[in-house]
Structure formats: C-alpha cells, structure tokens
Amino acid sequence: MATEHDECIGSVKGQLAKLFEVSFKVTVPNEPDVEPLVAACNGKFGDYQCNNAMGLWSKIKGKSTQFRGPPAVGEAIKNNLPTSEMIESCSVAGPGFVNIVLSKNWMAKSIQKMLVEGIDKWAPLMPVKTAVVDFSSPNIAKEMHVGHLRSTIIGDTLARMLEFSKVKVLRRNHVGDWGTQFGMLIEFLFEKFQNFEYATETAIGDLQAFYKASKQRFDADPAFKKRAQQAVVCLQGGEDKYRRAWAQIREISRNEFHKVYQRLGVHLEEKGDSFYNPYIPGVVESLTKQGLVEESKGARVIFIEGINKPLIVVKSDGGFNYASTDLAALWYRLNEEKAQWIIYLTDVGQQQHFDMFFKAAKRAGWLPPGDSSYPKASHVGFGLVLGEDGKRFRTRNTEVVRLVDLLDEAKSRSKAALIERGKGEEWTEEEIESTAEAVGYGAVVTVLKFMDFGYRATPLFICCMLMLESVQSSGGLKGTLVLGHKDERDLGLHLLQFAEVVEEACTNLLPNVLCDYLYNLSEIFSKFYSNPECKVIGSDMETSRLLLCEATAVVMRKCFDLLGITPIYKI
Ligand code: ARG
Numbered sequence: 001m002a003t004e005h006d007e008c009i010g011s012v013k014g015q016l017a018k019l020f021e022v023s024f025k026v027t028v029p030n031e032p033d034v035e036p037l038v039a040a041c042n043g044k045f046g047d048y049q050c051n052n053a054m055g056l057w058s059k060i061k062g063k064s065t066q067f068r069g070p071p072a073v074g075e076a077i078k079n080n081l082p083t084s085e086m087i088e089s090c091s092v093a094g095p096g097f098v099n100i101v102l103s104k105n106w107m108a109k110s111i112q113k114m115l116v117e118g119i120d121k122w123a124p125l126m127p128v129k130t131a132v133v134d135f136s137s138p139n140i141a142k143e144m145h146v147g148h149l150r151s152t153i154i155g156d157t158l159a160r161m162l163e164f165s166k167v168k169v170l171r172r173n174h175v176g177d178w179g180t181q182f183g184m185l186i187e188f189l190f191e192k193f194q195n196f197e198y199a200t201e202t203a204i205g206d207l208q209a210f211y212k213a214s215k216q217r218f219d220a221d222p223a224f225k226k227r228a229q230q231a232v233v234c235l236q237g238g239e240d241k242y243r244r245a246w247a248q249i250r251e252i253s254r255n256e257f258h259k260v261y262q263r264l265g266v267h268l269e270e271k272g273d274s275f276y277n278p279y280i281p282g283v284v285e286s287l288t289k290q291g292l293v294e295e296s297k298g299a300r301v302i303f304i305e306g307i308n309k310p311l312i313v314v315k316s317d318g319g320f321n322y323a324s325t326d327l328a329a330l331w332y333r334l335n336e337e338k339a340q341w342i343i344y345l346t347d348v349g350q351q352q353h354f355d356m357f358f359k360a361a362k363r364a365g366w367l368p369p370g371d372s373s374y375p376k377a378s379h380v381g382f383g384l385v386l387g388e389d390g391k392r393f394r395t396r397n398t399e400v401v402r403l404v405d406l407l408d409e410a411k412s413r414s415k416a417a418l419i420e421r422g423k424g425e426e427w428t429e430e431e432i433e434s435t436a437e438a439v440g441y442g443a444v445v446t447v448l449k450f451m452d453f454g455y456r457a458t459p460l461f462i463c464c465m466l467m468l469e470s471v472q473s474s475g476g477l478k479g480t481l482v483l484g485h486k487d488e489r490d491l492g493l494h495l496l497q498f499a500e501v502v503e504e505a506c507t508n509l510l511p512n513v514l515c516d517y518l519y520n521l522s523e524i525f526s527k528f529y530s531n532p533e534c535k536v537i538g539s540d541m542e543t544s545r546l547l548l549c550e551a552t553a554v555v556m557r558k559c560f561d562l563l564g565i566t567p568i569y570k571i
C-alpha cells in the first residue's frame with residue numbers, strides 16, 4: 001500500500017546517497033551498511049561530494065589487495081555509480097573525494113515538477129512517525145511572559161517543520177497546574193470571594209496581581225499559611241470544593257493563555273502536570289522494582305553517573321516533584337502515545353533537570369544509550385530572557401513585562417507608523433488592523449527568532465517578496481524551465497536544497513538553519529533578478545524565468561510558513 005510518505009522523493013542529498021549505496025555494494029561487497037557521507041559543497045568541482053573513500057580505505061586496507069589507496073577507492077566508487085539522469089558528470093579529487101555535478105536538465109525538470117505537484121513533495125523523509133513537542137508550557141496563575149514566548153515560537157517552528165516532514169506531532173502544552181502554590185491561591189480565592197464559582201476573569205482581574213497578593217498574604221500571616229498548607233492536602237485528597245476552586249483558577253489562566261496563542265496563531269494541546277499525576281506512583285514503583293531508586297536523606301532518589309547530586313523522585317515529605325512528573329510524562333509519551341521522539345523547549349536554566357531525567361530514563365532502559373537512535377528525548381535550551389536589571393525574568397514576587405502588553409504595544413506602534421505614513425486615507429480600517437497586527441506581532445516574533453541571526457535579514461526578505469509578487473502575477477505554469485545562465489543554475493540549485501535544509505533543521509533541532517537558508521535564498525534570488533543578463537520580463541527567456549521566480553516564491557513562502565511568519569505584501 002502506498003502511503004503519503006512513499007510519494008516523497010526525499011532530498012537531493014538523500015537521492016544521491018541512495019546511488020552511492022548501490023555503488024558501495026559493488027565496490028566493497030564485504031562491507032555491509034556503509035553509510036554514505038554526502039554533502040553539498042557548492043565548490044568549483046561540483047555541487048555535491050561523497051567522502052567515504054578514506055574511511056573505507058582504513059577498513060579494507062589490510063584485507064584487500066584490490067586498491068592501492070583512498071584515491072583508487074574513490075575512483076571505483078565513481079565508476080560503480082549507477083547511471084542516473086540526476087548526474088551530469090563526476091570526478092575524483094584529492095584523497096578520493098567523489099564530486100558530483102548535477103544535470104541542469106534534471107534540476108529544471110525537478111523544479112518544474114514541484115510547481116505542478118506542490119512543495120509538499122519536497123518534504124524530507126524523517127526516521128520517526130510520531131513526535132511530542134513540549135513547548136510554551138507556562139505555569140498556571142503566573143503570567144505568561146517573554147521567556148515563554150521564545151519557547152512558544154521556537155517550538156511552533158519545530159513542530160511546523162516536523163509536520164511538513166510528515167511526522168505526526170503532538171503539540172503539548174505541559175502547563176504547571178499542580179503544586180503547593182495552589183493551596184495558597186485557593187485559600188486566597190475563598191477569602192476574596194464567598195461565591196468563588198463566580199470569580200471570573202473580570203472579578204479576579206490580573207492573575208499575576210492575584211498571585212502576588214496571595215503570596216504576600218501567605219508570607220505575612222502564619223494562620224493563612226497554615227490554612228494554605230491544609231488546602232494543598234484537601235486538594236490532593238480530591239475534596240470537591242477544593243477541586244472546583246482549583247479548576248476555576250485553571251480555567252481563568254487557560255483563557256488568558258489562549259488569547260496569546262490566538263494572537264500568535266499557535267496551536268497547542270494542554271496536558272499539564274496534573275494530567276500525569278495519577279501515573280507517578282506506578283512509574284516510581286516500577287523504577288524501584290528495577291532497583292534504580294535509593295534512599296537518601298529521607299528522600300527517594302536515582303543516582304546518575306557523573307553527576308554528584310541525585311535526581312529526587314519522592315521528596316522527604318512523601319510528595320512528588322517536577323522530576324517525578326516529568327518521568328511519568330515521559331513514560332506516558334513513550335508507552336501510551338507511542339512517540340519516538342520527545343522534544344522539550346525551555347530556557348537553558350533547566351538544562352540540568354532534563355539532562356538528569358533523560359539519563360535516569362536511559363538507566364531504566366526506556367531510551368537507548370547514546371543519542372543517535374530512537375526513541376529519543378531532546379532538550380532544546382535557549383538563552384534566558386533577562387530583565388533590564390540583567391537578572392533572569394521572573395514572575396513570582398516580581399513585576400515583569402506581560403506578554404499581552406508587549407503584543408499590544410507592538411501592534412499600536414506599527415498602527416501609528418502606518419497612519420503617520422498616510423495609510424489612514426488609502427486603506428480600509430480592516431487592512432490597517434491586519435497589517436498592524438502582522439507587522440507588530442511579526443516584529444516581536446522575528447526579533448526573538450532571529451535574535452542570534454541579526455536584523456539585517458528582514459528588509460531583504462520583504463524586498464524579495466515584493467519583487468516576486470510583482471513578477472508573479474504575469475506568470476503561469478505553461479512553458480519549459482531552463483537553467484541556462486549561471487545565476488539561474490545557482491538559484492535552481494539552492495531551491496532544490498530546500499528539503500535537505502528542512503531535514504537538517506529538524507534532525508538537529510536548529511530552526512536557525514532555515515533562517516540562514518532563507519537569507520541566502522533571498523541573496524541568490526536578488527543576484528539573479530538584478531543581473532541584466534537574466535532579464536525576466538520582455539526577454540526571450542521570459543516564460544522560463546517567470547517559472548523560476550514562481551518556484552522561488554513557493555519556496556520562500558513555505559519558509560515563512562514554517563517559521564510562522566506572516567509575510568506582508570503591501571508596504
Ligand atoms: N512549566 C515549566 C516552566 O514554566 C516548563 C515546563 C516544561 N516542560 C516540561 N515537561 N518540564 O518553567
């Protein structure tokens with residue numbers, strides 16, 4: 001049965017790797033499963049290079065008298081390559097590097113095929129079927145802040161790239177909705193509202209302020225503190241009134257988060273700490289049976305090689321913690337959801353936590369040792385978002401910039417700028433609003449996304465999209481694409497490398513790779529488009545070049561889409 005996956009041809013690199021595999025079987029029949037080392041090289045000798053000769057030589061040199069050194073191995077690899085319409089020529093250089101020059105005809109045909117069949121056919125082939133992306137994950141009753149925004153947008157991009165690659169992605173919002181702080185919040189809710197069921201968002205107002213006030217109360221009044229501690233016990237014991245109060249606070253928080261996700265156009269499914277809570281005892285029990293859990297200073301812990309402090313799975317008071325929850329969640333994701341790759345996005349401050357519980361999971365045999373095989377757990381840590389005081393942005397006990405306010409501010413500034421430029425008279429109110437949102441939210445997202453990348457890229461992208469829009473309207477799918485000029489060929493090659501770039505960004509969890517690609521694509525396109533020898537409109541090559549422009553627009557748009565950026569076509 002053919003699946004959607006089978007229809008993807010995979011990346012150029014992947015297709016070449018397959019040809020090399022065939023060659024290896026003939027060249028070195030006694031060496032099974034040699035993994036082809038193929039890379040784009042964009043050098044003067046070729047477009048791609050295969051670097052297996054030296055490695056193979058060191059494996060076979062004692063055993064075979066057939067070759068006299070790596071160059072000879074390279075030569076044989078080249079000669080045994082099956083004929084393929086992909087390849088125009090190949091040559092061997094230095095210590096056996098096999099260089100491949102792609103056929104211009106094949107390149108043009110492939111691009112034109114993509115235009116007809118759609119860019120989805122250029123999806124890379126990933127080795128997993130199901131992945132969990134655990135991202136955003138703010139804490140209930142605490143305001144979502146800029147730190148969570150980075151997790152949200154980087155996580156969304158990774159999820160989009162994996163989804164494009166035909167991986168089923170479970171987008172999980174692992175919210176902090178369980179823990180001792182709820183005792184304090186519940187007691188405060190009871191105190192403030194006799195009829196707490198009616199305590200809606202409007203009544204509570206700012207949840208962050210609510211949190212702060214209850215914390216102040218908690219610190220100042222020992223009697224309140226006692227009641228709050230008792231409330232935790234009641235909540236965990238499942239007492240109805242407490243459960244309902246907890247649900248109320250959760251609901252208010254959830255509505256607040258939802259507004260932010262809506263504005264950013266990000267989709268997530270909530271499964272928070274409380275969801276995994278019922279699974280913890282069983283998981284701890286089975287780890288104990290395996291002999292992994294030991295007693296240490298009244299707590300129950302797992303020791304991890306190379307780290308001097310152990311991972312606490314049951315606190316000395318018998319309660320569970322962040323690590324126990326994460327172990328239960330990982331167990332659930334692997335066994336119930338059958339995920340083969342679980343990806344977490346938080347700031348680097350949590351690196352050690354992830355490192356430790358991943359190692360515990362490896363000790364338990366849930367995950368294979370090392371990091372090269374699946375199932376796999378990965379943590380993507382990004383830099384801490386610091387406040388103006390240079391300290392880590394915090395929500396508990398401190399004033400922080402609220403994400404909602406930040407987005408509001410961004411939108412109103414871009415709206416003001418549009419009005420200042422006279423768009424108020426030219427455009428409809430709707431156009432102004434939607435452009436202000438796209439530019440405003442886009443600016444926040446772009447700044448965060450391209451943080452390590454610099455701002456230089458944005459104007460270039462906009463220019464390219466505008467140029468492409470202007471030529472595109474006169475394009476069509478008829479005619480034949482030819483990559484005659486060097487600038488045309490360069491652009492075509494770069495377009496064809498889209499799949500392997502997405503593959504690399506996914507495999508190494510580096511969305512930045514796609515940012516770089518988009519930036520280079522913009523540059524290569526500009527070079528082609530501004531070259532008088534490659535004149536588009538009114539030249540003999542008009543149809544072909546319009547097709548090339550159209551393919552560029554399709555790829556660029558896909559990049560924007562994967563990066564979660566809404567392009568603006570009107571400025
Ligand atoms: N709620 C946590 C925080 O705000 C992030 C949770 C990340 N996900 C996880 N499975 N630990 O810091």
